[in-house]
């Protein structure tokens with residue numbers, strides 16, 4: 001292993017997690033979310049490892065292009081659809097399934113070559129107010145799409161805003177809004193993201209309808225979508241170990257200050273390790289002192305402001321820490337969820353922002 005930061009990606013854990021999600025919703029088909037570089041894990045490698053998924057979903061046509069160029073032939077869904085005629089041509093050439101969520105997209109489809117045949121996911125907004133036709137506009141949109149020769153198969157998609165929330169209040173509202181309309185829809189339906197798919201297991205709540213297709217993202221990467229419920233208890237295994245090494249170890253005395261702005265001050269004699277990772281690698285600059293890390297498997301904590309390429313670690317409690325010691329920033333033994341809490345974000349953001357210069361090592 002080099003002294004630079006690396007992200008070790010456990011492909012067997014990806015496959016294991018896919019199995020966990022499948023087991024939670026027997027009979028449902030799985031549209032695996034690989035958008036945003038597979039949540040930072042590496043688009044193409046993850047797509048290949050998830051060849052057992054029924055389809056893959058991305059946010060941008062460029063991501064679909066990269067998958068096809070790499071020879072991935074699994075069905076691909078464009079989660080936001082396309083926005084102009086060249087985008088439509090690309091989607092057609094790549095054989096993508098389209099989400100349609102605006103009247104403009106229906107018009108684009110209608111203007112496309114009449115002998116094209118798309119699987120179209122009609123997106124309905126059940127209360128998140130992000131993408132989709134309002135329930136009241138759904139009939140018209142559905143009729144328009146069913147009339148188009150370019151639509152080979154019409155399916156329905158909606159997204160829950162709060163499936164991870166303990167009280168289930170907004171979830172119940174969205175379900176109510178959808179219920180009667182879904183009963184009248186002829187075709188496959190997809191509703192559940194990771195938290196909705198795993199809700200019964202995690203919260204002992206009743207499971208919201210997942211319908212024919214589930215759309216897990218974060219759970220596939222071994223991250224719990226629920227605050228306060230760890231991934232391990234859901235049977236999930238973390239896919240990414242974000243690691244680096246110590247490149248210096250020094251002794252400090254009381255009053256010594258560490259890093260830019262001197263944010264951390266040594267309270268007494270201490271050992272400080274300098275690790276080769278920083279915000280340039282995607283480890284957030286705003287991480288506070290005391291954020292946990294593992295040094296050669298033992299607990300230690302951040303000391304001083306994170307720099308671009310380096311960060312300081314109080315290794316006083318790790319007497320054997322030395323230049324070359326392995327530093328795990330998150331992964332096995334230190335869930336990204338725990339680290340995310342320290343800086344007031346979610347593990348989704350941490351793993352997705354691991355930067356391009358970080359070598360992904362696929363095991």
Ligand SMILES: *Cc1c(COP(=O)(O)O)cnc(C)c1O
Nearest residue numbers: 033159193194195215216217218
């Ligand atoms: C990203 C995304 C998902 C996956 O969400 P997770 O919480 O990561 O499981 C599902 N559906 C849509 C439309 C998404 O954009």
